[in-house]
Amino acid sequence: MARPDSSRIFIPLLAGASLRDRVVASVGALVGISLAGLICAAMFPVTMPWIIAPIGASAVLLFAVPASPLAQPWSIVGGNVISGIFGVVVAQAIGEPAFAAALAVSTAILVMSLARCLHPPGGAVALSAVLGWQSFSGHVADFLVPVLINSLILVGVGMLFHRFSGHSYPHRARPVDGKAVPQEPVGLLMDDIDGALADLGETFDISREDLALLLARAEAHAAERVAKAQLALAGSKLAAEKVKKRKREKVGS
Numbered sequence: 001m002a003r004p005d006s007s008r009i010f011i012p013l014l015a016g017a018s019l020r021d022r023v024v025a026s027v028g029a030l031v032g033i034s035l036a037g038l039i040c041a042a043m044f045p046v047t048m049p050w051i052i053a054p055i056g057a058s059a060v061l062l063f064a065v066p067a068s069p070l071a072q073p074w075s076i077v078g079g080n081v082i083s084g085i086f087g088v089v090v091a092q093a094i095g096e097p098a099f100a101a102a103l104a105v106s107t108a109i110l111v112m113s114l115a116r117c118l119h120p121p122g123g124a125v126a127l128s129a130v131l132g133w134q135s136f137s138g139h140v141a142d143f144l145v146p147v148l149i150n151s152l153i154l155v156g157v158g159m160l161f162h163r164f165s166g167h168s169y170p171h172r173a174r175p176v177d178g179k180a181v182p183q184e185p186v187g188l189l190m191d192d193i194d195g196a197l198a199d200l201g202e203t204f205d206i207s208r209e210d211l212a213l214l215l216a217r218a219e220a221h222a223a224e225r226v227a228k229a230q231l232a233l234a235g236s237k238l239a240a241e242k243v244k245k246r247k248r249e250k251v252g253s
Helices: 019-043 054-064 073-093 097-114 120-131 141-165 190-200 208-252
Strands: none
Touching (some): 019 141, 054 073, 054 120, 054 141, 073 120, 097 120, 190 208
16 A cells, blocks of 8 residues: 655645635635624624634635535524523533633534534634633623634535525535436445445545536546546557558468
8 A cells, every 4th residue: 555645744635626616715714704803893882792713614614615514604603502591501511721721622523413413613612601701701692602602603604695696595416417326326325435435434525416417427537537538548449450450461472
């Protein structure tokens, strides 16, 4: 097995990413954060924060990787709000800040997973609840309301924005226009994909449906490549036979 190129360890690449997608993501984040901030600043009293820091991380997922299961509407809204609630609960119950911070994040991961809304920025929301507890301990709504409204506005902007970005959001696995593929990859079943995922024992940032669609497209390209190679080989053999036939005709004459 070939050894991985150590020089690429610090050069992470997103499969399928392009410069256009990165520019679109930047524009989306600019629009999403701006609108969330402006709307909340107009709605909230001056005592309430108009935006929470973890919403920036939510924007990265929403606009840069909108196909990710971690970036879907329920993941963003549910993950942030649930994490905020449990962060508040832990901050109220645990007096030691370091332990409270650790427990809040770990609890957020567990609860988000059980609620099927795992969202990495949710860990930062839970942590923010503990770190900022002294400033809003008497007014929990001053923290939870911005978490909820920021998340809802960001998701709403994302749903509208991605109607023009070329990406589906909320994401649904869909075949490429004009290039139909079978319901399941040729030679592969969803059970095979589940078995392979179980063998690897890793969690990948892609849904089973997207993975099946990706494999189906890869198999279609592979079949097309093999067919072209076989056609080229047949052509070469035919040309060689013609050359041999001409030589025999010349010898016979």
